[in-house]
Amino acid sequence: xxxxxxxxxxxxxxxxxxxxxxxxxxxxxxxxxxxxxxxxxxxxxxxxxxxxxxxxxxxxxxxxxxxxxxxxxxxxxxxxxxxxxxxxxxxxxxxxxxxxx
Numbered sequence: 001x002x003x004x005x006x007x008x009x010x011x012x013x014x015x016x017x018x019x020x021x022x023x024x025x026x027x028x029x030x031x032x033x034x035x036x037x038x039x040x041x042x043x044x045x046x047x048x049x050x051x052x053x054x055x056x057x058x059x060x061x062x063x064x065x066x067x068x069x070x071x072x073x074x075x076x077x078x079x080x081x082x083x084x085x086x087x088x089x090x091x092x093x094x095x096x097x098x099x100x101x
């Protein structure tokens with residue numbers, strides 16, 4: 001990126017919000033576990049989606065590497081198989097090019 005490149009503020013802010021959501025929820029799960037009204041696997045899937053959407057919004061891959069590793073380790077610790085963890089970390093194409101929200 002050069003001085004003359006236009007920064008898409010909306011995408012940048014969205015990506016930052018997604019990373020904050022990811023960090024907060026993963027730390028909560030690690031520290032306290034799922035709450036009584038929460039299905040842990042659904043939250044783990046949501047964390048995976050946060051990473052995917054952050055990529056779509058232009059987050060640097062370097063910023064995702066440690067988070068992807070943390071998510072993988074957490075899933076392994078919770079009994080996920082290698083195949084299930086690979087699924088969590090695999091980008092799925094979005095047919096519309098954009099996600100809702």
